Amino acid sequence: MSLEKIWLSSPHMGGKELDFIHSAFDENWIAPLGPNVIGFEKDLEKYLGDRHVAALSSGTAALHLSLVLAGVERDDFVLCQSMTFSASANPITYLGAKPIFVDSEPETWNICPLALKQAIDFAIANHKKPKAVIVVHLYGMPAKIQEIKTLCDSYNITLIEDAAEALGSSYAKQACGTFGDFGILSFNGNKIITTSGGGALVCKDKATKERSIFLATQARDAAPHYQHSEIGYNYRLSNIAAGIGRGQMLVLDEHIAARRKMNEFYRELFKDAGGVEVFKEPTEEYYSNHWLSAILIDPTKTKRNWDKEELRLALEKENIESRPLWKPMHLQPVFKDAPFVGKTVASDLFANGLCLPSGSNLTDADKLRIAAVIKKFL
Numbered sequence: 001m002s003l004e005k006i007w008l009s010s011p012h013m014g015g016k017e018l019d020f021i022h023s024a025f026d027e028n029w030i031a032p033l034g035p036n037v038i039g040f041e042k043d044l045e046k047y048l049g050d051r052h053v054a055a056l057s058s059g060t061a062a063l064h065l066s067l068v069l070a071g072v073e074r075d076d077f078v079l080c081q082s083m084t085f086s087a088s089a090n091p092i093t094y095l096g097a098k099p100i101f102v103d104s105e106p107e108t109w110n111i112c113p114l115a116l117k118q119a120i121d122f123a124i125a126n127h128k129k130p131k132a133v134i135v136v137h138l139y140g141m142p143a144k145i146q147e148i149k150t151l152c153d154s155y156n157i158t159l160i161e162d163a164a165e166a167l168g169s170s171y172a173k174q175a176c177g178t179f180g181d182f183g184i185l186s187f188n189g190n191k192i193i194t195t196s197g198g199g200a201l202v203c204k205d206k207a208t209k210e211r212s213i214f215l216a217t218q219a220r221d222a223a224p225h226y227q228h229s230e231i232g233y234n235y236r237l238s239n240i241a242a243g244i245g246r247g248q249m250l251v252l253d254e255h256i257a258a259r260r261k262m263n264e265f266y267r268e269l270f271k272d273a274g275g276v277e278v279f280k281e282p283t284e285e286y287y288s289n290h291w292l293s294a295i296l297i298d299p300t301k302t303k304r305n306w307d308k309e310e311l312r313l314a315l316e317k318e319n320i321e322s323r324p325l326w327k328p329m330h331l332q333p334v335f336k337d338a339p340f341v342g343k344t345v346a347s348d349l350f351a352n353g354l355c356l357p358s359g360s361n362l363t364d365a366d367k368l369r370i371a372a373v374i375k376k377f378l
């Protein structure tokens with residue numbers, strides 16, 4: 001008998017999602033608009049506070065629209081955290097703009113403010129002030145967002161916060177996704193809440209939200225016939241998917257509590273293991289949803305010098321999923337020609353980091369299984 005697979009992060013329904021889907025069917029709102037879309041946006045606005053939210057078909061779509069709204073055009077520079085998922089960077093190239101990748105700092109694993117300043121100055125020295133900065137709150141950990149915001153303000157550069165992994169995280173009690181000119185959320189299947197697929201653009205004012213919805217619905221001018229003065233996109237969220245989102249919002253805080261418990265679980269599990277550090281908040285101002293818990297291994301200090309790949313294989317043998325950290329964009333074949341500013345923080349994290357099962361739906365039995373495999377390995 002083989003044991004059931006334990007995933008890094010899998011969908012976790014709260015129970016009320018189907019009710020919202022049923023009402024969509026009852027009212028025949030089977031469309032990329034409707035009461036669930038409006039309701040889901042209201043829920044997110046209430047949760048984040050002081051922001052206007054447009055529900056979209058994916059986090060990637062939200063990033064793409066944020067760049068369009070920032071006025072990014074062909075051959076513009078956009079600075080982007082290198083240590084991230086490719087979806088943070090791909091939309092830069094959709095517009096023919098050029099990414100410049102920036103290294104991380106070791107405390108939050110996110111964009112390093114010092115390297116960011118160097119990158120801005122590098123772009124300016126090349127006769128082009130960057131149009132936008134994309135900062136990511138990786139694995140739910142808030143970036144050094146205050147410093148980054150101050151820097152962007154001083155140069156008057158649009159700040160885009162990729163909070164796809166950080167719904168419910170905050171810095172100094174302010175929600176991630178609400179610091180920048182734009183925030184991005186994702187509700188993909190593996191995120192802290194899911195709509196099966198979906199995303200949102202967080203805007204500072206109502207006019208920007210309305211403009212993003214205009215662009216997301218094919219940029220149709222006000223006329224009885226179909227008239228277009230601009231290029232649009234088909235990026236709105238479906239009313240069915242938004243129904244799942246409304247149900248998920250009811251359990252978001254429970255999901256965060258469970259994920260934070262998983263982080264404590266790993267801290268306890270690894271506390272006597274030499275050469276292993278569980279990723280945690282650097283100070284009390286940082287509040288992470290701990291979307292994924294990750295460890296950093298120093299193989300020169302572990303017993304028998306075990307490394308991340310050895311542990312990954314030991315877990316895989318027992319049908320437990322784990323995964324190396326995001327491979328930095330400046331090391332990806334597809335971005336080999338893009339400039340990179342920084343040192344080796346991101347590449348060292350990639351070399352020695354491992355994400356562990358972190359889902360809010362892991363049972364006590366799952367945890368016992370994980371603990372047994374890891375204890376035996378150690």
Ligand SMILES: *Cc1c(COP(=O)(O)O)cnc(C)c1O
Nearest residue numbers: 058059060085087088164186188
């Ligand atoms: C998931 C993710 C995205 C993309 O979101 P989708 O909804 O899958 O398009 C973007 N950035 C980061 C950091 C992500 O983890």
